[in-house]
Amino acid sequence: MIHTLVTWLVDTIGAMGYPGIFLLMVMESSIIPVPSELVMPPAGYLAYLGKMNLSVAILCGTFGSLIGAYINYYVSHYLGRPLILKYGKYVLIPPDKFERVERFFLQHGEISTFIGRLLPVIRHLISIPAGVAGMNHFKFTLYTLLGAGLWCTILTLIGYVIGENQQLIMLYSHKALLWVVLFSTALIAVYVRRQRTRNSKV
Numbered sequence: 001m002i003h004t005l006v007t008w009l010v011d012t013i014g015a016m017g018y019p020g021i022f023l024l025m026v027m028e029s030s031i032i033p034v035p036s037e038l039v040m041p042p043a044g045y046l047a048y049l050g051k052m053n054l055s056v057a058i059l060c061g062t063f064g065s066l067i068g069a070y071i072n073y074y075v076s077h078y079l080g081r082p083l084i085l086k087y088g089k090y091v092l093i094p095p096d097k098f099e100r101v102e103r104f105f106l107q108h109g110e111i112s113t114f115i116g117r118l119l120p121v122i123r124h125l126i127s128i129p130a131g132v133a134g135m136n137h138f139k140f141t142l143y144t145l146l147g148a149g150l151w152c153t154i155l156t157l158i159g160y161v162i163g164e165n166q167q168l169i170m171l172y173s174h175k176a177l178l179w180v181v182l183f184s185t186a187l188i189a190v191y192v193r194r195q196r197t198r199n200s201k202v
Helices: 002-029 040-048 054-091 095-116 127-133 137-162 166-201
Strands: none
Touching: 002 040, 002 054, 040 054, 040 137, 054 127, 054 137, 095 127, 095 137, 127 137
């Protein structure tokens, strides 16, 4: 069954080409939950076969993620913030609590955006608080590209390195996700420790 799924994914990505990778990753990064684990490894496998360029596939996936992230960013910025300020008190988000959350994201948006791009579910949502808080565009773009680029590279390399062992692609994609979660946890721990040390010196 897994072999059939992977074969179908490879055929589909191959037929859609680079624009397909870009559009699917736009969807993956916005509110449409297309798992990147079903897009980038097949692209890597096609690169292994010589039917795609590895670097171009990664770039298409990365910039597709950025565009999808900006869709969420602008929608939440222009629609989410006014709605929260006006109606938030009815759903236990009064203006003072919202301002605290907004302040937190403005102070810690870089690490939040970078790590959020690496984690399942969160990667679809992390652009929403960034947009609501009006995160600096340069920082949002930079850390979104770093996080999305790292994740797209990992997944694409899995498909490329595994090559003909298609049935192992999904297995190693899930293993990569586990290692990324562990890496993110360690990174958060280091960040929190540094923040505490910095605050204690103030």
